[in-house]
Amino acid sequence: MSADTGRQTMQPTLGIIAGGGGMPGRVATAARAAGRAVFIVGLEGFAERPVLAPFPHTFARIGAVGAIRQLLDTNGCRDLVLIGSVRRPSFLDMRPDAEGAKLIARIGRAAFAGDDGLLGAIVRILEQDGYKVLAAQDILREALAPSGLLTTAAPDAQAMADIARGVVVARALGVADVGQGCVVQQGLVLAVEAVEGTDGMISRCAPLARPGPGGVLVKLAKPGQERRADLPTIGPSTVQAAHTAGLRGIAFEAGGTLIADRDATVALADKTGLFLLGIDPGTYTSGERP
Amino acid sequence: MSADTGRQTMQPTLGIIAGGGGMPGRVATAARAAGRAVFIVGLEGFAERPVLAPFPHTFARIGAVGAIRQLLDTNGCRDLVLIGSVRRPSFLDMRPDAEGAKLIARIGRAAFAGDDGLLGAIVRILEQDGYKVLAAQDILREALAPSGLLTTAAPDAQAMADIARGVVVARALGVADVGQGCVVQQGLVLAVEAVEGTDGMISRCAPLARPGPGGVLVKLAKPGQERRADLPTIGPSTVQAAHTAGLRGIAFEAGGTLIADRDATVALADKTGLFLLGIDPGTYTSGERP
Numbered sequence: 001m002s003a004d005t006g007r008q009t010m011q012p013t014l015g016i017i018a019g020g021g022g023m024p025g026r027v028a029t030a031a032r033a034a035g036r037a038v039f040i041v042g043l044e045g046f047a048e049r050p051v052l053a054p055f056p057h058t059f060a061r062i063g064a065v066g067a068i069r070q071l072l073d074t075n076g077c078r079d080l081v082l083i084g085s086v087r088r089p090s091f092l093d094m095r096p097d098a099e100g101a102k103l104i105a106r107i108g109r110a111a112f113a114g115d116d117g118l119l120g121a122i123v124r125i126l127e128q129d130g131y132k133v134l135a136a137q138d139i140l141r142e143a144l145a146p147s148g149l150l151t152t153a154a155p156d157a158q159a160m161a162d163i164a165r166g167v168v169v170a171r172a173l174g175v176a177d178v179g180q181g182c183v184v185q186q187g188l189v190l191a192v193e194a195v196e197g198t199d200g201m202i203s204r205c206a207p208l209a210r211p212g213p214g215g216v217l218v219k220l221a222k223p224g225q226e227r228r229a230d231l232p233t234i235g236p237s238t239v240q241a242a243h244t245a246g247l248r249g250i251a252f253e254a255g256g257t258l259i260a261d262r263d264a265t266v267a268l269a270d271k272t273g274l275f276l277l278g279i280d281p282g283t284y285t286s287g288e289r290p
Numbered sequence: 291m292s293a294d295t296g297r298q299t300m301q302p303t304l305g306i307i308a309g310g311g312g313m314p315g316r317v318a319t320a321a322r323a324a325g326r327a328v329f330i331v332g333l334e335g336f337a338e339r340p341v342l343a344p345f346p347h348t349f350a351r352i353g354a355v356g357a358i359r360q361l362l363d364t365n366g367c368r369d370l371v372l373i374g375s376v377r378r379p380s381f382l383d384m385r386p387d388a389e390g391a392k393l394i395a396r397i398g399r400a401a402f403a404g405d406d407g408l409l410g411a412i413v414r415i416l417e418q419d420g421y422k423v424l425a426a427q428d429i430l431r432e433a434l435a436p437s438g439l440l441t442t443a444a445p446d447a448q449a450m451a452d453i454a455r456g457v458v459v460a461r462a463l464g465v466a467d468v469g470q471g472c473v474v475q476q477g478l479v480l481a482v483e484a485v486e487g488t489d490g491m492i493s494r495c496a497p498l499a500r501p502g503p504g505g506v507l508v509k510l511a512k513p514g515q516e517r518r519a520d521l522p523t524i525g526p527s528t529v530q531a532a533h534t535a536g537l538r539g540i541a542f543e544a545g546g547t548l549i550a551d552r553d554a555t556v557a558l559a560d561k562t563g564l565f566l567l568g569i570d571p572g573t574y575t576s577g578e579r580p
Contacts, residue, residue: 169466176462178472178479189468195498208485255354275428 009259012039014139015077015131017068018047018057019084023143023233023260025051027083030140031091039075041068046086062086066099072131080126082229083136085197123229125260135228142262143233146277147254150266153275157214161187163251163277166218166283174222180232183247185215202241214248220281237261238270239276249275280290298316303327304429305367305421307358307419308347309374313426313433313523313550315341317373320430332360334374338505352376356389360476370416372519373426375487387460414464417451425518432552435524437544440556442566445539448503451477452569453541456508457574464512470522472539475505488522492531510571512544529558529566535536 012267014031017065017196018024018040024047028038032055042058053211060068072080096104106125123133137144155163162184166245167187169182169189179193190208202217209215219232224289242250252259258280259265267275301344308314308330314337318328321346330347332335337349343546345363350358362370386394386501396415406407413423427434446452452474460474469483473495480498483491492507499505509522532540541557542549549567559566 099498114320148439169463172466172468173482176479178459182468182484189484191464191486192463192468192484194472194479194482196481196494202484221521244387276312 004255008033010162012078013039013076014134015075016040017073017080017082018052019040019082019086020046020048021047021085021233021260022051022235023033023140023258024084025054026143026260027054027136039072039077042084043086047084051132059141061095063096063100066097068101069129069273078130079132079134081134081136081139082123085233095111098272108213123226134226135231136230136258139229143208143258143260145252145254145257145259147278147280150262150276150278151249151269151274153269153273155216155251155277156213157273158186159216159248159275160214163279164284165189165216166216166251167220167279167281169217170220171223174220175224177222179218180222181219183215183217183245185209186212190215198234199237199241201230202238202245202247205245205247209246217242217247217250218252219250219257220253225256231256231258233258234265236264236268239265239272239274243268243272243274249273249277251277251279253281254278293341301326301366303329304424305362305364305365305370306330306504307370307372308332308338308342309376310338310551311374311523312338312341312525313430313548314374315344316433316550317371317429320346329367330364331361333374333376337363347510348363351385353386353390355393357386359389359419360365360491367577368420369422369424370415371424371426371429373514375523383420410436413519423518425521427517428549433546433548433550435542435549437568437570440566441559442500443539443559443563445450445506445541445565445567446503448460448476449506449565451539452506453508453569455479456506456541457510457569457571460510460531461513462509464510464515466510470512471509473506474504475499476502480505487523489527489531490536490539492528492535495535495537499536503538507532508541508542509540510543515546517546521543521546521548523550524555526554526558529555529562531563533558533562533564537564539567541567541569542569544568 014036016024016028016038017018024040028040031038038055040055041118042052042057042059044059054262057107058071068153166182166184167185173179173192181193181198183190190205191201219234234250234257243283266276304326304554306314306318306328308395314330318330321328328345330345332342332347332349333352334349339350348361393415393451440551455477456472456474460470463482471488473492475482480495509524511521524540525549556566
C-alpha cells in the first residue's frame with residue numbers, strides 16, 4: 001500500500017476509473033493478461049454494466065470524490081487509469097461530496113471551460129495526492145494508432161487535399177481548446193466538432209454533403225492535450241457512422257489516437273470501403289490553403 | 291451605359307444579384323427610396339419569388355454567368371450589390387455556361403474551398419470587368435449592426451465570460467476560413483458553425499445544453515472577409531432560433547454584421563427576453579482563457 005513506484009514482482013492492483021464505451025474493459029483485460037489485478041470504479045451515467053461485469057468493480061457518482069478515493073485505497077490501487085467517454089459535467093449538476101467540493105476548489109472553477117483545463121487539473125491533483133496516473137496506452141499498447149494506411153482503400157488526391165484542409169481546421173480548433181474533429185468534402189468544411197461528440201458530428205453531415213466524391217473525417221489530439229486522460233478514440237462505431245454519412249475515410253493522429261478494437265475497426269473499414277490513415281499533423285502546414 | 295463612376299444627377303440602375311432571405315428586397319426598397327431604379331437577378335434555388343415580385347427582376351442559374359452579365363448590361367446596371375444567402379455551390383453541380391466556365395477558370399478551382407476565397411475572387415473579377423460592386427450596407431445604411439446593447443435584457447457576468455470565450459473560438463475558426471459563429475454556455479463550447487448555417491447550428495444546441503444559465507451565440511465577421519458580399523446576417527429568425535434553443539442572447543460584430551429588419555429583430559428579442567449586443571472583437575484577447 002505504499003506509493004513506492006519501483007519495480008516489484010507483484011504489481012499493485014490497477015485502479016480503473018471508467019467512463020462509457022468498451023475501452024475500460026479492454027484496458028482491464030490487457031492488465032489481467034499481464035498478470036495484474038484490477039479494480040474498476042464505474043462513473044454513474046457513463047460506465048456500462050456489461051463492460052465492467054467481468055471484473056471487480058463498483059459504481060460511483062462523478063462528484064463523489066471522497067467515496068471514489070476510499071474505494072481506490074481500500075482496494076490497494078495506487079496506479080490509476082482514467083479511460084472511457086465522459087460528457088463534461090456541469091459545474092452545477094456535479095453534486096460534489098465534501099472531498100469533491102474541496103477538489104473543485106483546488107481545480108478552480110475556470111477549468112470547467114475547455115477540456116484540457118479540467119482533465120489536466122484532475123491528473124495533476126491525483127499525482128499530488130500520491131497516485132500514479134498511467135495512460136491507457138501504457139497498459140493496452142496496441143490501442144495507440146500507428147502511422148500510415150491500415151486499410152485496403154487509400155485516399156486519392158482529393159481526399160489528401162481534404163485531409164490537409166482538415167488538419168489546419170482541427171489544429172485551429174485545438175488551439176482554442178474546442179473539439180478535435182472536422183469533416184471536409186471537396187475542400188469545404190461540412191462540420192466541426194464541439195460537445196456533440198464525433199459520432200454526433202458525423203451523423204449530421206449527410207444532408208450537408210454535396211454531389212461527387214465524399215468527405216473525410218479528420219481527428220487530431222489537441223496541442224498540449226493531457227495524453228493520460230483524453231486521447232481521441234475511434235472504433236467500429238466511428239467507421240459505421242462515417243460510412244452511413246457517405247464519407248470516404250478517416251485520418252487520425254498517429255500516436256495521438258486510441259483505436260478501440262483495431263481488428264474489428266479495420267475489418268469494418270475494409271468491408272465498407274473506407275480508408276483509415278494515421279498521419280503526423282506536424283507535416284501539414286497552413287500554406288496548403290489557397 | 292459608360293462605366294463612369296463620377297457623380298451624376300441620375301444614378302444608373304442598381305443591379306442586385308439576389309440569394310435567399312428578405313435582404314434583397316430591403317436593399318431594393320432602400321435604393322428606390324433614394325430615387326434609384328433597380329433590377330434584380332434572382333439566383334435560382336436561393337432567391338425567393340415573393341421578395342423579388344415588387345421589383346423588375348428575372349431568375350438565372352448561378353452558373354449562367356454569360357446570361358447574368360447580359361441581363362445586367364441590357365438593363366444598364368454597372369453598379370452591383372450581391373446580397374442574400376447562397377449555399378456554396380459544388381464545383382461539380384454548377385453546370386456553368388461558356389462564360390461561367392471561363393469565370394471558373396479565372397477564379398481557380400482552389401477558391402471553391404473557403405468562403406472568402408470564392409467571394410473575394412468573384413468581386414475582384416466583377417470589378418476587373420468594369421462593374422462597381424457596392425456593399426449592401428452602402429445602400430441600406432441602417433442594416434449595419436451598431437455597437438452596444440440594443441435590448442432591454444443585458445448580459446450578466448457569466449454571459450460576458452461566455453462571449454469572451456466565443457470570440458476566441460470564432461476568431462480561430464475565421465482564421466481557418468470556416469464558419470463565423472459558435473454557441474458557448476458556462477464556458478463550454480456547445481456548437482461550432484460550418485456549412486449548416488447559423489440557424490442550423492443553434493437548433494442542435496438544445497439537447498447539448500447543461501442545466502443552469504443558458505448559452506450565448508457569438509457571430510463575427512472573418513478576418514479579411516469580403517465585406518461587399520458576405521457579411522454575417524442576423525434577423526428575427528436568428529432570435530427565434532436562439533430563444534427556442536434556450537440561449538440568453540446574441541453577441542455580434544458591430545460594423546461587421548447586417549441586421550435584417552432591425553426593428554422586428556429587437557422587438558422579438560425584447561419579447562423573448564434575449565439580449566443583442568454589438569461588440570468590437572478586437573478588444574477581446576485570448577488571455578481571458580484559463
